[in-house]
Amino acid sequence: MYRAEGQDEPLPNARQYKVRAKYIQTHSFAELVNFATSSDMGTQFPDQGPSIQALNIFLNHHAKSTDGLTAVGRKAFSIGPGAQRLDLGHGLYAMRGFYSSVRMATCRILVNVNVSYAAFFQDIPLENLMQKHGVENKYRLEKFLKKLKIRTTHLPEKRNKSGQIVPRVKTISAFANKFDGRQLVHPPKVKAHGAGPKDVEFWMDSTPQTSQGSKKGAKGKENEKAASGGRYISVYDFFVQTYNRRIKDPSLPVVNVGTIDNPSYLPAEVGIVMPGQPSKSKLDPDQTARMITAAVRRPYENAALIVNEGHQTVGLTQEGNPQLARFGIEVLKKLITVQGRVLKEPKIIYRKDQSVLPRTGSWNITEVKLHTPGIPVQKWSWLLISNSRKDTPTDTEMPDLMARFHRTLVASGVNIAPPIHGNRLVMQTPDKPELDNMFARASTALDLLFIVIASPGKHPVYNRIKALGDVKYGLPTICADGTKFSKQNGQDQYFRNVALKFNLKRGGINHKVDISDLDMDKTMIVGIDVTHPSPDSRSTAPSIAAMVASVDKHLGQWPAKLSIQSSARQEMVSSLGEMLKTRLRLWKTKGNHSAFPENIIVYRDGVSEGQYQMCTNQEMPQLREACKELYPAPDTKRGLPRFTFIVVGKRHHTRFYPTSSQNAEKNGNNKPGTVVDRGVTNAREWDFYLQAHAAIQGTARPAHYIVLLDEIFRAKYSKAPLPPDCKNVSDVLEKMTQQLCYVFARATKAVSYCPPAYYADIACERARCYLSDLFESSSAGSNVEGQGAGAREEDIKVHDKLKDTMFYM
Numbered sequence: 001m002y003r004a005e006g007q008d009e010p011l012p013n014a015r016q017y018k019v020r021a022k023y024i025q026t027h028s029f030a031e032l033v034n035f036a037t038s039s040d041m042g043t044q045f046p047d048q049g050p051s052i053q054a055l056n057i058f059l060n061h062h063a064k065s066t067d068g069l070t071a072v073g074r075k076a077f078s079i080g081p082g083a084q085r086l087d088l089g090h091g092l093y094a095m096r097g098f099y100s101s102v103r104m105a106t107c108r109i110l111v112n113v114n115v116s117y118a119a120f121f122q123d124i125p126l127e128n129l130m131q132k133h134g135v136e137n138k139y140r141l142e143k144f145l146k147k148l149k150i151r152t153t154h155l156p157e158k159r160n161k162s163g164q165i166v167p168r169v170k171t172i173s174a175f176a177n178k179f180d181g182r183q184l185v186h187p188p189k190v191k192a193h194g195a196g197p198k199d200v201e202f203w204m205d206s207t208p209q210t211s212q213g214s215k216k217g218a219k220g221k222e223n224e225k226a227a228s229g230g231r232y233i234s235v236y237d238f239f240v241q242t243y244n245r246r247i248k249d250p251s252l253p254v255v256n257v258g259t260i261d262n263p264s265y266l267p268a269e270v271g272i273v274m275p276g277q278p279s280k281s282k283l284d285p286d287q288t289a290r291m292i293t294a295a296v297r298r299p300y301e302n303a304a305l306i307v308n309e310g311h312q313t314v315g316l317t318q319e320g321n322p323q324l325a326r327f328g329i330e331v332l333k334k335l336i337t338v339q340g341r342v343l344k345e346p347k348i349i350y351r352k353d354q355s356v357l358p359r360t361g362s363w364n365i366t367e368v369k370l371h372t373p374g375i376p377v378q379k380w381s382w383l384l385i386s387n388s389r390k391d392t393p394t395d396t397e398m399p400d401l402m403a404r405f406h407r408t409l410v411a412s413g414v415n416i417a418p419p420i421h422g423n424r425l426v427m428q429t430p431d432k433p434e435l436d437n438m439f440a441r442a443s444t445a446l447d448l449l450f451i452v453i454a455s456p457g458k459h460p461v462y463n464r465i466k467a468l469g470d471v472k473y474g475l476p477t478i479c480a481d482g483t484k485f486s487k488q489n490g491q492d493q494y495f496r497n498v499a500l501k502f503n504l505k506r507g508g509i510n511h512k513v514d515i516s517d518l519d520m521d522k523t524m525i526v527g528i529d530v531t532h533p534s535p536d537s538r539s540t541a542p543s544i545a546a547m548v549a550s551v552d553k554h555l556g557q558w559p560a561k562l563s564i565q566s567s568a569r570q571e572m573v574s575s576l577g578e579m580l581k582t583r584l585r586l587w588k589t590k591g592n593h594s595a596f597p598e599n600i601i602v603y604r605d606g607v608s609e610g611q612y613q614m615c616t617n618q619e620m621p622q623l624r625e626a627c628k629e630l631y632p633a634p635d636t637k638r639g640l641p642r643f644t645f646i647v648v649g650k651r652h653h654t655r656f657y658p659t660s661s662q663n664a665e666k667n668g669n670n671k672p673g674t675v676v677d678r679g680v681t682n683a684r685e686w687d688f689y690l691q692a693h694a695a696i697q698g699t700a701r702p703a704h705y706i707v708l709l710d711e712i713f714r715a716k717y718s719k720a721p722l723p724p725d726c727k728n729v730s731d732v733l734e735k736m737t738q739q740l741c742y743v744f745a746r747a748t749k750a751v752s753y754c755p756p757a758y759y760a761d762i763a764c765e766r767a768r769c770y771l772s773d774l775f776e777s778s779s780a781g782s783n784v785e786g787q788g789a790g791a792r793e794e795d796i797k798v799h800d801k802l803k804d805t806m807f808y809m
Contacts, residue, residue, distance in 0.1 A: 006165070027054045028047075029051065029055070031045065036108060036109055048104065055102040058323070060076075062323070063076035063077075066315070075097045075099045077118065077276065083095060084096055085120075086290065088283070088290050090133045091121060091122050091124075092120065093119070093120055094117050094118070095118060096115065096294070097313070098115060098306070099112070099115075100112065101653065104682055105682055106678065110680065111316060113314060114654075115305050117295040120278055121278075122273065125269070125272050125273075126150050126272065127249060141194070142193075143536070144281055146172060146174065148172045149170070149171050149172075149273075149274040150169070150255075150266075150271035151274055152270055154245065169274060170257035173256050174255075174260065175255060176188070176190045177193050177260070178190045179260065184262075188201060188202045188265070189201040189202075195253065198235075201234045203230055205230040206229035236250055236267070247267045252269070254266065254268075255268060255271070281536055282536045295698065297698060299658075299700075302699050317331075336679065337659060342663075342670075342671050343725075345359075345672070346513050346739045349371065349512040351371050360672055362748060364748065366492075366496070369411075371511050371554075372508050372509040373413055373508050375506040375508075377414070377415065377417060382402055382422035382451070383422050383449060384398055384422065384451075385451060386425075387426070387428055391455065392454060392483070393452065393486040402419050404491075405485075408495035408499060409495075409499050409502060412499040414503050422450075430464050435465075435468065436468060440473065443475040448505065448506075449469065449476070452482045462769070463770075463772035464772075465477055470766070471796070471798060474801030476506075500746055500747070505806065505807070505809070513739050517732055518599065518716070521553040522598040523553075523598070524550055524583070525603070525740070526550075526602045526603070527605065529605040530543055530573060530606050531761075531764035532569050533774075537775045538774050540790035541568065541790075542565060543571075544565065544764055544767040544796065545564075545575070546562050547560065547561045547579040547580065548560045548561075548759040548763060550756075552590075555743050557590070557806060559805060559806060560807070561582050561583065562798065563579055564791055564792075564796060571606065573619060573622075576623060577626035580623055580627070581629070584627070596630060596640075598642065600641045601712065603756040603757040604645065604646065604648065605650070612706065616708055616709065623643065624643075643709055646706065648705060650703060654689060654702070656689070656700075658670050667697070670700060676688065677730060689703070689704050690702055690741075692741035692750045693752040694749070701752065705733075705734075713729050737754050740755055741753070743755050745806075746809055765808075771791050774791060
């Protein structure tokens with residue numbers, strides 16, 4: 001029988017459950033240790049995964065069973081009186097916690113601990129939470145509060161034998177709705193969705209009450225029929241008559257803590273939010289900025305927090321977690337030290353073979369021109385979008401700004417004529433029909449439309465601009481932030497950064513990096529990613545896959561292909577073979593090659609550790625089959641193409657802290673190009689960590705690269721001599737991956753993970769723009785979960801004019 005937390009005995013009418021415990025297997029951690037420390041690299045241990053999972057469950061139990069702690073996945077947060085909290089606004093606060101996970105490494109088993117931050121509901125009265133979040137949009141507020149646990153206060157306190165108060169906890173399922181309890185003999189009368197307590201009536205039997213209007217033990221239609229007499233009463237009047245309590249603010253929505261078939265109503269005034277509940281809603285820009293402020297700390301501060309606070313919070317001390325001693329587990333209270341090295345930064349090549357040598361991962365382009373100009377821009381104009389005519393830049397400022405901008409474009413090496421005089425469009429809402437009409441006219445007369453959005457930050461109209469330009473009309477668009485565009489300080493640098501997009505959109509190459517360790521004229525590099533619906537998305541929002549691929553040895557152009565997955569939240573790319581065939585055909589046409597590439601290097605983004613086998617067993621066969629259909633028989637007989645498949649991990653918790661100031665940047669991070677391939681990696685696998693970039697703030701997160709298949713590097717360098725600065729095959733791949741991080745064409749700095757995966761991720765984000773009504777339903781105030789049709793392939797089909805370009809940049 002179910003017994004709630006704090007109760008001594010189950011209630012008389014407690015729900016009964018039948019539980020069957022079935023023996024599956026026994027995990028021998030001695031065998032796991034022997035496997036980890038074995039010098040025989042050929043040794044296999046099939047139970048490695050389940051054993052590590054069992055250890056993670058064991059360690060995570062501490063946070064779930066300890067007062068003052070709450071667990072969110074593998075993260076432990078302190079929710080006691082001394083816990084640090086930062087108000088994020090709208091009823092949320094940020095809390096600091098610690099992630100922990102057991103990891104296998106060469107000759108040892110490690111616990112990965114990292115500082116982590118998350119947004120939590122403020123444990124305040126429910127009415128206050130509603131008011132802080134905003135009650136204007138009832139549907140958005142309902143989605144925000146759905147599944148929130150509250151402690152009710154209208155009934156007398158109940159204590160257990162120890163004198164502790166046993167909270168009466170309810171879960172909010174929805175707001176009162178006119179569709180509630182339609183199958184009941186006396187269904188509730190609800191004036192409107194989210195109505196207040198005076199406008200929500202339920203049937204109250206004439207028999208004695210034990211809860212708000214329900215006959216004791218009564219449920220459903222059968223017991224309703226047995227009711228003798230009764231009447232409808234509003235929630236407001238019920239609380240006046242039963243508890244002598246007048247609801248202070250009857251305008252706040254009544255919450256349903258039952259179900260839609262058998263509702264149970266409570267006014268917001270009688271609920272208090274239970275502590276330690278994480279919010280899954282998407283943070284708005286202000287909340288995101290505050291979260292970043294809370295989370296950003298210098299590396300040495302995070303390292304100290306992990307040792308001094310995190311070690312205890314996640315339960316790695318035998319004093320704080322007695323279960324460790326019972327199982328004979330000891331975790332040392334110190335960070336491990338591993339070997340790393342800093343790779344040499346490559347030369348960046350611009351027009352006329354002018355080269356620039358980066359410094360700490362970045363470089364300046366004021367003295368050079370972009371490597372190869374794209375198709376000339378003969379006719380283009382600008383559009384200024386603002387909320388009012390008072391927004392800056394003003395109509396009178398724009399001609400002078402555009403003249404200066406055009407001079408910078410020409411100086412940067414963009415082949416472009418002076419712009420045609422543009423217009424201002426005042427838009428308070430993103431769905432103004434004039435925008436569509438303007439695109440219809442511009443698409444027949446212009447090569448490109450430059451749009452300055454006066455409002456700071458990402459304006460809601462951005463998504464519509466990209467959908468109209470990329471999908472409907474095939475008109476290239478480039479958007480600029482009006483506040484940065486008109487700001488005098490740093491204006492030239494901002495203009496030059498925007499110039500990079502102009503050249504890319506027209507098929508140009510911004511810069512080159514010499515990657516000479518492979519025959520790049522016969523090598524195509526592919527990036528793959530999948531984006532999934534967020535918690536705020538509608539239930540009909542799909543998962544979308546994106547594939548990008550280089551077209552030639554210059555690695556300057558990476559056209560993208562988008563595809564809707566066959567089912568939502570499916571990570572395996574369902575149309576992978578067809579997507580690759582489109583990239584291979586582009587390799588021959590756009591890249592002017594006489595044959596298909598002999599080598600294909602795949603960087604796969606977005607794959608978790610448990611899905612590596614899916615890549616090997618399901619995605620690789622699709623890629624091979626696609627090649628078999630296109631490649632001529634003599635090539636396939638030679639074993640072409642050769643594949644190397646690499647997973648790119650970004651969302652991990654491994655961090656590296658320099659052991660001396662000589663090896664650190666000014667902000668305390670490791671130097672760009674730091675690579676670690678021992679100590680925290682596994683000799684039975686091929687993986688490495690690479691921090692190619694210079695972190696602007698906070699602690700740098702290296703990318704984790706896992707090689708699942710290699711038919712290229714080992715085969716080539718088993719016969720050929722190793723390149724300079726390389727001692728083994730692993731060094732060759734690490735060097736090439738670091739060089740790729742300097743290829744990213746939209747910036748003059750090395751990026752945090754290699755561009756094939758980065759570009760695929762950006763392409764996925766662009767697809768979300770096309771379907772913003774599905775992916776960002778809460779921001780639009782969607783009123784019914786899952787309302788409307790799902791997405792079709794045509795909705796993300798890029799116009800024929802743009803499909804073979806870098807439209808997504």
